[in-house]
Amino acid sequence: MPTDMVNELILRRRSSRAIAADRPVPAEAIESMLEAARWAPSSGNAQPWRFIVVNDAPSLQDARNALKPGNQAWANAAPVLFVACANPADDYEVGGQPLYLFDTGLAVQNLLLQGIHLGLVVHPMAGWDEEGIRNATGLPEPYRVICVIAVGYPGAPGALPEDLQKREAAERSRKTLTEISHFNRWSR
Numbered sequence: 177m178p179t180d181m182v183n184e185l186i187l188r189r190r191s192s193r194a195i196a197a198d199r200p201v202p203a204e205a206i207e208s209m210l211e212a213a214r215w216a217p218s219s220g221n222a223q224p225w226r227f228i229v230v231n232d233a234p235s236l237q238d239a240r241n242a243l244k245p246g247n248q249a250w251a252n253a254a255p256v257l258f259v260a261c262a263n264p265a266d267d268y269e270v271g272g273q274p275l276y277l278f279d280t281g282l283a284v285q286n287l288l289l290q291g292i293h294l295g296l297v298v299h300p301m302a303g304w305d306e307e308g309i310r311n312a313t314g315l316p317e318p319y320r321v322i323c324v325i326a327v328g329y330p331g332a333p334g335a336l337p338e339d340l341q342k343r344e345a346a347e348r349s350r351k352t353l354t355e356i357s358h359f360n361r362w363s364r
């Protein structure tokens with residue numbers, strides 16, 4: 177099986193929702209995730225990514241209020257929210273193709289894998305209100321919010337609503353290799 181050759185960390189990563197509300201994430205763990213992000217590749221080495229670590233009670237409350245209802249309940253347990261942001265002007269575009277979002281995504285994946293390596297739950301989210309995140313964090317224009325990542329130690333799945341408990345236990349699904357790959361020429 178080709179899966180056998182894939183790095184175990186990549187296979188183990190999943191976007192869990194059961195987070196222990198009462199177990200803080202140590203500063204060294206947070207720093208190591210930022211460090212992992214720092215070493216991502218980027219177009220022209222532009223390194224457009226910036227991260228705001230939200231982990232004090234009042235800032236967390238404001239940031240949680242900026243999450244969309246679908247994410248609110250489970251993500252409220254996370255003792256840390258990372259806000260990944262970037263200034264579109266920091267783009268090193270090639271051939272008219274903007275690349276700052278791509279670069280920031282690579283940095284976020286490094287951050288996620290480092291979190292998984294440390295035994296954390298790391299769950300990226302697009303469900304937030306940009307103005308709300310801006311107000312909670314003081315993020316200035318022209319920076320854009322790219323992704324918010326809920327981080328914490330694993331919690332009890334039984335504390336989640338029933339539908340999310342099912343999703344938590346479900347096998348992850350992916351398109352097949354045939355669906356996503358072509359060799360030498362686009363073949364369908």
Ligand SMILES: Cc1cc2nc3c(=O)[nH]c(=O)nc-3n(C[C@H](O)[C@H](O)[C@H](O)COP(=O)(O)O)c2cc1C
Nearest residue numbers: 189190191192246247299300301302303304323348
């Ligand atoms: C950019 C991005 C945005 C996402 N937004 C949300 C979200 O708002 N809420 C949520 O519960 N999950 C969100 N997810 C998690 C995806 O649902 C999840 O990655 C996908 O279903 C695959 O599952 P897995 O990460 O467990 O492999 C997001 C993931 C990414 C990469």
